[in-house]
Amino acid sequence: MQTARPRSWLERNHSEIAIVDRYRLLIDAVRDYAIFMLEPGGRVASWNPGARRIKGYFSDEIIGTHFSVFYTSDEIASGKPEQLLEAAAFHGRVEDEGWRVRKDGSRFWANVVITAVRDDKNALVGFAKITRDLTERRRLEALERAHVASALVEQARENEQKRIARELHDDLGQRIAALKMALGLRGTEFASALPAQTRAERQAVAQIGPQIDALAVAVRRIAADLRPAVLDDLGLEAALEWLAEDFGGRYGVAVQCELDVSEPDLGEFASTALFRVVQEALTNVARHARAHHVTIALKNDGNQCRFRISDDGAGFDPLSVSRPDAFGLIGMRERIVQLGGSLTVEGRPGAGVTLSAAFRLPVDIRTAAANAER
Ligand SMILES: Nc1ncnc2c1ncn2[C@@H]1O[C@H](COP(=O)(O)OP(=O)(O)OP(=O)(O)O)[C@@H](O)[C@H]1O
Ligand SMILES: [Mg+2]
CATH class of the missing domain: 3.30.565.10 (Histidine kinase-like ATPase, C-terminal domain)
Known part of the structure; x- marks a missing residue:
């Protein structure tokens, strides 16, 4: 029977090294997230390729620098970076979303999770910080909102045009028709009531009928352009x-x-x-x-x-x-x-x-x- 041989210090150390290496490889492979450590005071202690890609700094440029460089001047002035570390130390974890600043000064919209890291005696040894660049997602969301709004505005405009077209047709159109009828009934009386020498006036009165017809056609056309009843x-x-x-x-x-x-x-x-x-x-x-x-x-x-x-x-x-x-x-x-x-x-x-x-x-x-x- 084979007895289990106790693991030597060397073997154990080897396997721990392997685990640490694997974690490092894993973190180095991540390009979509900036994953790095902060010292308890907020200085950057480690850096991964994702952080380089998102924030623009190489590791030797940023390690040892206080992480407030990633924040806007307004947020630095209001003490936001320190507040986030305090909240993470107190609650164990804090999540935030907002504008962050790249090395070249450009901004990106970030989702940030800061987690307090403690040793087995519960002493704070630093913070793990994971940052995602959500600029594109935010842009698409804004676009989506704009498109939804534009579809609704389009609908509201059509409804309004429909209402105006109905008013033009039903109200103005009816009044014009009534006017034309009144003129038809009384027009000859008006004309014959005028003295014989006022020929010009007679002609002007005779023109009112066709003008009302033209007005009716124009109103119908405007109403139809706004919203064709058909x-x-x-x-x-x-x-x-x-x-x-x-x-x-x-x-x-x-x-x-x-x-x-x-x-x-x-x-x-x-x-x-x-x-x-x-x-x-x-x-x-x-x-x-x-x-x-x-x-x-x-x-x-x-x-x-x-x-x-x-x-x-x-x-x-x-x-x-x-x-x-x-x-x-x-x-x-x-x-x-x-x-x-x-x-x-x-x-x-x-x-x-x-x-x-x-x-x-x-x-x-x-x-x-x-x-x-x-
Ligand atoms: N059927 C067509 N035949 C020839 N050129 C056209 C035709 N349709 C569009 N165009 C060209 O494309 C251009 C853009 O058309 P578009 O409808 O966007 O603008 P527009 O008609 O000039 O102005 P509006 O904003 O009043 O519609 C026109 O200015 C014209 O040069
Ligand atoms: Mg056009």
């Missing part, structure tokens, strides 16, 4: 057909619609967004393209919606720097991103422009806000 009443397909016909009539451009969007319903958010994208794309065609022909294609297969609008006009180079005050393409991109897709702009000078996008269904305001963060 989008709410008949849905996206009919609204796009109306838009295409209206555009074709106004600008003498042939607009072909290849639409298959009715089932299942895309929902109000996606329908409004697509309507606005087509509206802006057609406005661009009218303003910049001098095109003869435009095609609007939209297909909804229930799981995915594909969209394309192309013209045969002057075209442009999408890679060329756009004007800082041009928001049309930016707005279209944002709307498509909120739907979960991305807008592709293809174009060449002299060869027309094609805008296309695809996105997954269904989409609502919550998925739109979530999509916007990507």
